[in-house]
Amino acid sequence: MKASVVINVTDREVDDLSRVLNSVRDFASEIVIVDMTSGDALFEMARKYRAKCYKHELVPYVEIVRNFGISKAQNEWILIVDPDEIISSDLSLKLKEVMYKNEADYFRLPRKNIIFGKWIKHSRWWPDYNIRFFKKGSVYWNEVIHSIPLTKGKGIDLDAIENNAIIHYHYQTIEQYIERMNRYTTAQANGLIKNGQKFNWFDLIVKPSNEFLGRYFQGEGYKDSLHGLVLAGLQAFSEFVVYLKVWQKTRFKGNDLEVKNVISVMKKVESDFHYWQADTLLKQNGSFYQRLKRRFKLP
Numbered sequence: 001m002k003a004s005v006v007i008n009v010t011d012r013e014v015d016d017l018s019r020v021l022n023s024v025r026d027f028a029s030e031i032v033i034v035d036m037t038s039g040d041a042l043f044e045m046a047r048k049y050r051a052k053c054y055k056h057e058l059v060p061y062v063e064i065v066r067n068f069g070i071s072k073a074q075n076e077w078i079l080i081v082d083p084d085e086i087i088s089s090d091l092s093l094k095l096k097e098v099m100y101k102n103e104a105d106y107f108r109l110p111r112k113n114i115i116f117g118k119w120i121k122h123s124r125w126w127p128d129y130n131i132r133f134f135k136k137g138s139v140y141w142n143e144v145i146h147s148i149p150l151t152k153g154k155g156i157d158l159d160a161i162e163n164n165a166i167i168h169y170h171y172q173t174i175e176q177y178i179e180r181m182n183r184y185t186t187a188q189a190n191g192l193i194k195n196g197q198k199f200n201w202f203d204l205i206v207k208p209s210n211e212f213l214g215r216y217f218q219g220e221g222y223k224d225s226l227h228g229l230v231l232a233g234l235q236a237f238s239e240f241v242v243y244l245k246v247w248q249k250t251r252f253k254g255n256d257l258e259v260k261n262v263i264s265v266m267k268k269v270e271s272d273f274h275y276w277q278a279d280t281l282l283k284q285n286g287s288f289y290q291r292l293k294r295r296f297k298l299p
Helices: 011-024 041-048 062-072 089-101 174-194 203-218 221-248 259-285 288-296
Strands: 003-009 030-035 052-055 077-080 106-109 111-115 130-135 155-157 166-169
Touching (some): 052 062
Parallel strands (some): 003 077
Antiparallel strands (some): 106 130
């Protein structure tokens, strides 16, 4: 059995391409590059790695072009990799093993997200399963940003261990995060509006708060130390911007907001915060009875 690797590339990602190509060259019998860059330099790199290169217009996010790249692949098995990712030798061997065992039609792979120089093991960034390895025809993307693709047949999750993970060199700078956030939030806001979402001012408080609490407390982002706090804050801000952009689509209508209503919503958020604060302290320190047992050395 043979596998094709499909990689979508924009101008922002050309510098990372040689790294991912080196990581898959021994695994793939075919490499397909979807070239969304503004020049022709990518063809020279593709020739060096014996990759097939297909031009495509630039799109705001990758899900729109996933199916195009897959359609150009010739082999039965497809591996989707992004330019800021690499496939380790351990994962390469694992994929060959599952390909020859032929026990499923598609596989969800964990991703090891390295953000601001650190592997983020909590904060809902791990195991970050993605459907990336599959038989051609069993997986189809519906072109919605950050969407889970449509599948048919049997699926299997690879064990959430480091050796099975795609290594993802995610956000490297705050500037990079903000640049992507601006593109992604526009697409997310447009998607919400398309699905009938109406602007409600309380979403500007509730949605970001839920995102922060979900990542920092429920997702145990505090275990990622300062990185966990920063990422929870950035993700909360991203939610805030999404709903600001929904508001923008109304031509910024809604100037009759009363402070008493804001205070009422913030009290609910405060209550949620106190719940997660208490829950986290309990996980960290144990129950009162357990603390007494430790202090007085009770059986």
